[in-house]
Amino acid sequence: MTQPDPILNHPTNPATALDTGAFHAVNRPAAERRAASLVARRSIKGAHQAAWLLNAIACMDLTTLAGDDTEDRVRRLCAKARRPLADHIVAGLGLVDMPTTGAVCVYPTMVGAAVRALDGTGIPVASVATGFPAGLMPLDLRLAEIRYAVDQGAQEIDIVITRAHVLGGDWAALYDEIAAMRAACGTAHMKAILATGDLVTLSNVYAASMVAMQAGADFIKTSTGKEGVNATLPVGLTMCRAIRDHRAATGNIVGFKPAGGMKTAKDALNWQVLMAEELGRDWLRPGLFRLGASSMLADIERQLEHHVTGRYAASHRHALA
Numbered sequence: 034m035t036q037p038d039p040i041l042n043h044p045t046n047p048a049t050a051l052d053t054g055a056f057h058a059v060n061r062p063a064a065e066r067r068a069a070s071l072v073a074r075r076s077i078k079g080a081h082q083a084a085w086l087l088n089a090i091a092c093m094d095l096t097t098l099a100g101d102d103t104e105d106r107v108r109r110l111c112a113k114a115r116r117p118l119a120d121h122i123v124a125g126l127g128l129v130d131m132p133t134t135g136a137v138c139v140y141p142t143m144v145g146a147a148v149r150a151l152d153g154t155g156i157p158v159a160s161v162a163t164g165f166p167a168g169l170m171p172l173d174l175r176l177a178e179i180r181y182a183v184d185q186g187a188q189e190i191d192i193v194i195t196r197a198h199v200l201g202g203d204w205a206a207l208y209d210e211i212a213a214m215r216a217a218c219g220t221a222h223m224k225a226i227l228a229t230g231d232l233v234t235l236s237n238v239y240a241a242s243m244v245a246m247q248a249g250a251d252f253i254k255t256s257t258g259k260e261g262v263n264a265t266l267p268v269g270l271t272m273c274r275a276i277r278d279h280r281a282a283t284g285n286i287v288g289f290k291p292a293g294g295m296k297t298a299k300d301a302l303n304w305q306v307l308m309a310e311e312l313g314r315d316w317l318r319p320g321l322f323r324l325g326a327s328s329m330l331a332d333i334e335r336q337l338e339h340h341v342t343g344r345y346a347a348s349h350r351h352a353l354a
């Protein structure tokens with residue numbers, strides 16, 4: 034079985050001092066125009082499309098974050114992470130090995146079941162933590178939740194920030210909170226969910242991205258999937274620019290994870306186009322790019338089946354996710 038490009042090969046992002054001088058205003062109409070033109074002028078077809086969709090699977094945090102999650106559901110999701118495509122699609126694509134997803138992402142109490150189900154595969158388990166999705170809990174409890182998830186075997190922790198720190202412009206409080214979370218993660222990689230749908234302006238998204246990276250986040254992530262507006266391309270563009278600017282200023286490399294509301298193969302292609310155009314093709318690997326999605330894999334599998342067989346199977350024939 035192919036091992037996914039291990040995120041652990043990518044060194045953690047070292048924290049730098051809080052620097053609000055790195056912020057700049059973002060013009061929303063300009064960001065919207067640029068995002069729209071990026072995806073409009075790139076059309077990926079045929080074998081290229083199949084390759085990009087396979088890459089989307091390798092970069093996917095296959096997710097279940099529902100109130101009615103059970104260990105049984107998590108085990109079924111893990112089975113899908115291990116075998117995301119039907120055998121005839123894998124054979125038809127000429128692949129020697131079954132691909133696997135980048136990670137499986139679950140709630141903290143489900144980490145143990147996921148770790149057991151993925152034993153021996155090299156697929157990491159990501160856990161949300163810190164009072165996901167709102168984060169409105171005392172900091173010591175949020176840090177304890179990180180430590181619990183790491184203790185259960187999570188190799189990646191998806192934290193949420195206190196939106197009020199952004200909305201009130203309290204950047205030092207935001208920096209301190211994220212730095213404390215980074216420390217609680219230990220050797221686990223940390224993705225900072227900015228919940229961009231709650232942050233009102235793209236300038237706030239840019240500033241929060243900068244603070245998260247300065248405080249040591251290994252990835253910045255758009256959304257929990259629970260906000261009214263989740264991953265959008267203008268927000269993604271703003272965050273990618275922040276990643277680029279942070280690298281130019283510090284030399285440090287941070288990954289990007291759009292998440293929430295992405296359901297189609299077309300979404301998977303559009304987000305990869307954005308990454309390739311804004312950060313370069315080097316970013317199109319699991320160590321630096323994840324797609325957080327609970328219901329995108331089924332359409333990717335459907336499109337790949339069409340590529341192999343020339344026809345679409347009914348979506349009910351494809352398994353969970």
Ligand SMILES: O=C[C@H](O)COP(=O)(O)O
Nearest residue numbers: 257258293294325326327
């Ligand atoms: O972190 C991942 C997201 O929560 C998934 O959101 P989704 O259920 O809208 O795909």
